[in-house]
Amino acid sequence: MNSPKRLQLYETPEIAVTFDPEVCIHAGACVRGLPTVFDTHRKRWIRPEQASPEEVAAQVERCPSGALQYRLKNAQNDS
Ligand code: SF4
Secondary structure (H helix, E strand, O other): OOOOOOOEEEEOOOEEEEEOOOOOOOOOHHHHHOOOOEOOOOOOOEOHHHOOHHHHHHHHHOOOOOOEEEEEOOOOOOO
C-alpha cells in the first residue's frame, strides 16, 4: 500500500546489478542492447550471468536514467 517500489538486486560472483523501478523511464536501452541479460518477460528480468561482467557493465552505463547501477566484485585482481 504505502510501500514504494523497491530496489532490485541481481548478482553473480563477478558483478552486482541494481535496478530502481522508480527511476526507470522505460527507454528500453537495456533490453535492446543486451536482450539475453535484460528481458522484461521474465520474473527475474535481469540475468547478469548471461553475459560477461564487462558486457553487463557497459550496458548498464548506457541506461539513460540511472535506474541501473552495477558494482564489479573482483576489482582487486591487479597483477
Ligand atoms: S535502460 Fe534504464 S531507463 Fe531504460 S528501460 Fe532499462 S533500466 Fe529503464
